[in-house]
Amino acid sequence: MDNALIIFVKNPQPGKVKTRLAKTVGDERALEVYNELMEITAREVSKVSNADCFVFYSNFLPEDDNIWKDEYVIKEIQEGEGLGERMNNAFSHLFEQGYKRVAIIGSDLPELTQELIEQAFSELEEVDVVLGPAKDGGYYLLAMKKLFPQLFEDKSWSTDAVFDDTIDDLISMNKIWHELPILNDIDTEEDLKMMDVKRMLRKATQKESLQL
Numbered sequence: 001m002d003n004a005l006i007i008f009v010k011n012p013q014p015g016k017v018k019t020r021l022a023k024t025v026g027d028e029r030a031l032e033v034y035n036e037l038m039e040i041t042a043r044e045v046s047k048v049s050n051a052d053c054f055v056f057y058s059n060f061l062p063e064d065d066n067i068w069k070d071e072y073v074i075k076e077i078q079e080g081e082g083l084g085e086r087m088n089n090a091f092s093h094l095f096e097q098g099y100k101r102v103a104i105i106g107s108d109l110p111e112l113t114q115e116l117i118e119q120a121f122s123e124l125e126e127v128d129v130v131l132g133p134a135k136d137g138g139y140y141l142l143a144m145k146k147l148f149p150q151l152f153e154d155k156s157w158s159t160d161a162v163f164d165d166t167i168d169d170l171i172s173m174n175k176i177w178h179e180l181p182i183l184n185d186i187d188t189e190e191d192l193k194m195m196d197v198k199r200m201l202r203k204a205t206q207k208e209s210l211q212l
Helices: 017-027 025-045 083-096 114-123 161-174 189-211
Strands: 005-007 052-057 076-078 099-107 129-135 139-144 178-179
Touching: 005 178, 017 189, 025 114, 025 139, 052 083, 083 099, 083 139, 099 114, 114 129, 114 139, 129 161, 139 161
Parallel strands: 005 052, 005 099, 052 076, 129 178
Antiparallel strands: 099 139, 129 139
Protein backbone atom coordinates (compact mmCIF):
# COMPACT_ATOMS: atom_id res chain seq x y z
CA MET A 1 0.00 0.00 0.00
CA ASP A 2 1.39 3.39 -1.04
CA ASN A 3 -1.10 5.52 0.92
CA ALA A 4 -1.18 6.20 4.65
CA LEU A 5 -3.92 7.93 6.63
CA ILE A 6 -3.08 9.58 9.96
CA ILE A 7 -5.89 10.11 12.46
CA PHE A 8 -4.96 12.45 15.30
CA VAL A 9 -6.95 11.77 18.48
CA LYS A 10 -6.83 12.98 22.04
CA ASN A 11 -6.93 10.43 24.83
CA PRO A 12 -10.54 10.91 25.99
CA GLN A 13 -10.46 12.39 29.48
CA PRO A 14 -12.82 14.92 31.13
CA GLY A 15 -11.46 18.43 30.87
CA LYS A 16 -8.98 17.47 28.16
CA VAL A 17 -11.19 17.29 25.07
CA LYS A 18 -13.56 19.77 23.39
CA THR A 19 -12.59 22.46 25.89
CA ARG A 20 -14.44 25.25 24.03
CA LEU A 21 -17.61 23.17 24.02
CA ALA A 22 -17.10 22.24 27.67
CA LYS A 23 -17.33 25.89 28.71
CA THR A 24 -21.07 25.80 28.03
CA VAL A 25 -22.08 22.12 28.30
CA GLY A 26 -19.63 20.88 30.95
CA ASP A 27 -16.67 18.51 30.86
CA GLU A 28 -18.68 15.27 31.02
CA ARG A 29 -21.01 16.21 28.16
CA ALA A 30 -18.06 17.43 26.11
CA LEU A 31 -16.38 14.05 26.65
CA GLU A 32 -19.55 12.24 25.55
CA VAL A 33 -19.66 14.34 22.38
CA TYR A 34 -16.00 13.70 21.65
CA ASN A 35 -16.44 9.94 22.01
CA GLU A 36 -19.49 10.06 19.74
CA LEU A 37 -17.56 12.01 17.12
CA MET A 38 -14.67 9.54 17.32
CA GLU A 39 -17.11 6.67 16.75
CA ILE A 40 -18.46 8.40 13.64
CA THR A 41 -14.93 8.97 12.33
CA ALA A 42 -13.89 5.41 13.15
CA ARG A 43 -16.80 3.99 11.15
CA GLU A 44 -15.78 5.98 8.09
CA VAL A 45 -12.09 5.18 8.49
CA SER A 46 -12.86 1.46 8.76
CA LYS A 47 -14.32 1.62 5.23
CA VAL A 48 -11.30 3.33 3.62
CA SER A 49 -9.89 0.88 1.09
CA ASN A 50 -7.00 2.77 -0.49
CA ALA A 51 -4.81 3.52 2.55
CA ASP A 52 -3.24 2.00 5.64
CA CYS A 53 -4.68 3.76 8.70
CA PHE A 54 -2.72 4.98 11.72
CA VAL A 55 -4.26 6.37 14.91
CA PHE A 56 -1.89 8.73 16.73
CA TYR A 57 -2.91 9.23 20.37
CA SER A 58 -2.02 12.47 22.15
CA ASN A 59 -0.45 11.01 25.29
CA PHE A 60 -0.47 7.22 25.62
CA LEU A 61 -1.63 3.98 24.02
CA PRO A 62 -4.78 2.85 25.86
CA GLU A 63 -4.93 -0.73 27.06
CA ASP A 64 -8.54 -1.09 25.99
CA ASP A 65 -10.01 1.01 23.19
CA ASN A 66 -13.52 0.11 22.07
CA ILE A 67 -13.57 2.72 19.30
CA TRP A 68 -10.38 2.16 17.30
CA LYS A 69 -10.06 -1.51 16.44
CA ASP A 70 -6.66 -3.16 16.02
CA GLU A 71 -7.83 -5.03 12.94
CA TYR A 72 -7.98 -1.91 10.78
CA VAL A 73 -5.69 0.68 12.43
CA ILE A 74 -2.09 0.79 13.59
CA LYS A 75 -1.62 2.70 16.84
CA GLU A 76 1.10 5.26 17.53
CA ILE A 77 1.79 8.13 19.96
CA GLN A 78 2.16 11.74 18.85
CA GLU A 79 5.62 13.21 19.37
CA GLY A 80 6.53 16.88 19.66
CA GLU A 81 5.76 20.00 21.66
CA GLY A 82 2.98 21.74 19.72
CA LEU A 83 0.40 20.62 17.17
CA GLY A 84 2.50 21.69 14.19
CA GLU A 85 5.55 19.76 15.35
CA ARG A 86 3.44 16.71 16.16
CA MET A 87 1.82 16.68 12.72
CA ASN A 88 5.16 17.21 10.98
CA ASN A 89 6.69 14.33 12.93
CA ALA A 90 3.78 12.01 12.08
CA PHE A 91 4.07 12.78 8.36
CA SER A 92 7.85 12.36 8.49
CA HIS A 93 7.50 9.02 10.29
CA LEU A 94 5.25 7.55 7.60
CA PHE A 95 7.16 8.95 4.63
CA GLU A 96 10.27 7.36 6.13
CA GLN A 97 8.40 4.04 6.17
CA GLY A 98 8.09 4.29 2.38
CA TYR A 99 4.56 5.62 1.91
CA LYS A 100 4.23 7.80 -1.19
CA ARG A 101 1.08 9.71 -0.19
CA VAL A 102 0.12 10.63 3.36
CA ALA A 103 -3.00 12.37 4.69
CA ILE A 104 -4.02 13.53 8.15
CA ILE A 105 -7.46 14.08 9.66
CA GLY A 106 -8.80 14.83 13.11
CA SER A 107 -11.39 12.75 14.91
CA ASP A 108 -14.20 15.23 15.51
CA LEU A 109 -15.75 16.03 12.16
CA PRO A 110 -19.13 14.31 11.72
CA GLU A 111 -19.45 15.24 8.03
CA LEU A 112 -16.17 13.63 6.95
CA THR A 113 -16.78 10.52 4.86
CA GLN A 114 -14.87 7.58 3.47
CA GLU A 115 -15.43 8.96 -0.01
CA LEU A 116 -13.76 12.30 0.79
CA ILE A 117 -10.76 10.58 2.36
CA GLU A 118 -10.30 8.31 -0.64
CA GLN A 119 -10.79 11.26 -2.99
CA ALA A 120 -7.93 13.10 -1.28
CA PHE A 121 -5.50 10.33 -2.19
CA SER A 122 -6.80 10.19 -5.74
CA GLU A 123 -6.37 13.96 -6.18
CA LEU A 124 -2.70 13.63 -5.18
CA GLU A 125 -2.09 11.97 -8.54
CA GLU A 126 -2.39 15.43 -10.10
CA VAL A 127 -1.45 17.93 -7.35
CA ASP A 128 1.12 18.39 -4.60
CA VAL A 129 -1.28 18.97 -1.70
CA VAL A 130 -4.95 18.40 -0.90
CA LEU A 131 -6.73 20.48 1.74
CA GLY A 132 -10.15 20.09 3.30
CA PRO A 133 -11.19 23.54 4.58
CA ALA A 134 -13.28 23.80 7.74
CA LYS A 135 -15.90 26.51 8.25
CA ASP A 136 -14.03 27.84 11.28
CA GLY A 137 -10.99 28.81 9.19
CA GLY A 138 -8.90 25.73 9.84
CA TYR A 139 -8.73 22.52 7.85
CA TYR A 140 -10.06 19.03 8.51
CA LEU A 141 -7.75 17.20 6.11
CA LEU A 142 -4.26 17.73 4.75
CA ALA A 143 -2.69 15.34 2.25
CA MET A 144 0.63 15.49 0.44
CA LYS A 145 2.97 13.28 -1.56
CA LYS A 146 6.11 14.87 -0.12
CA LEU A 147 6.79 16.38 3.28
CA PHE A 148 6.55 20.18 3.28
CA PRO A 149 7.64 21.22 6.83
CA GLN A 150 6.80 24.86 6.11
CA LEU A 151 3.10 24.00 6.27
CA PHE A 152 3.49 23.26 9.98
CA GLU A 153 5.59 26.26 10.93
CA ASP A 154 4.55 29.68 12.25
CA LYS A 155 0.84 28.84 12.52
CA SER A 156 -1.62 30.10 15.11
CA TRP A 157 -3.32 26.75 15.55
CA SER A 158 -7.01 26.63 16.52
CA THR A 159 -7.65 30.05 14.98
CA ASP A 160 -9.49 31.17 11.84
CA ALA A 161 -6.18 32.04 10.13
CA VAL A 162 -4.82 28.51 9.72
CA PHE A 163 -6.31 27.68 6.33
CA ASP A 164 -5.44 31.04 4.74
CA ASP A 165 -1.91 30.93 6.14
CA THR A 166 -1.46 27.43 4.72
CA ILE A 167 -2.63 28.61 1.29
CA ASP A 168 -0.14 31.49 1.50
CA ASP A 169 2.62 28.94 2.14
CA LEU A 170 1.60 26.88 -0.88
CA ILE A 171 1.61 29.96 -3.07
CA SER A 172 5.05 31.02 -1.83
CA MET A 173 6.38 27.51 -2.47
CA ASN A 174 4.80 27.46 -5.95
CA LYS A 175 2.86 24.27 -5.19
CA ILE A 176 -0.34 23.04 -6.80
CA TRP A 177 -3.21 22.14 -4.47
CA HIS A 178 -6.79 20.91 -4.57
CA GLU A 179 -9.53 21.93 -2.13
CA LEU A 180 -12.20 19.53 -0.93
CA PRO A 181 -15.68 20.76 0.08
CA ILE A 182 -15.94 23.01 3.15
CA LEU A 183 -17.17 21.09 6.20
CA ASN A 184 -18.14 22.06 9.73
CA ASP A 185 -16.45 20.68 12.83
CA ILE A 186 -17.88 20.66 16.35
CA ASP A 187 -16.26 23.23 18.62
CA THR A 188 -19.17 25.09 20.22
CA GLU A 189 -22.65 24.42 21.56
CA GLU A 190 -24.07 26.03 18.42
CA ASP A 191 -22.13 23.53 16.28
CA LEU A 192 -23.49 20.72 18.44
CA LYS A 193 -27.08 21.92 18.00
CA MET A 194 -26.57 22.06 14.25
CA MET A 195 -25.24 18.48 14.26
CA ASP A 196 -28.32 17.34 16.21
CA VAL A 197 -30.65 19.11 13.75
CA LYS A 198 -28.94 17.46 10.79
CA ARG A 199 -29.19 14.08 12.50
CA MET A 200 -32.93 14.51 13.07
CA LEU A 201 -33.48 15.60 9.47
CA ARG A 202 -31.52 12.62 8.20
CA LYS A 203 -33.56 10.21 10.34
CA ALA A 204 -36.82 11.81 9.15
CA THR A 205 -35.74 11.47 5.51
CA GLN A 206 -34.80 7.83 6.04
CA LYS A 207 -38.16 7.15 7.68
CA GLU A 208 -40.03 8.72 4.77
CA SER A 209 -38.01 6.65 2.30
CA LEU A 210 -38.91 3.46 4.12
CA GLN A 211 -42.60 4.35 4.02
CA LEU A 212 -42.64 4.92 0.26
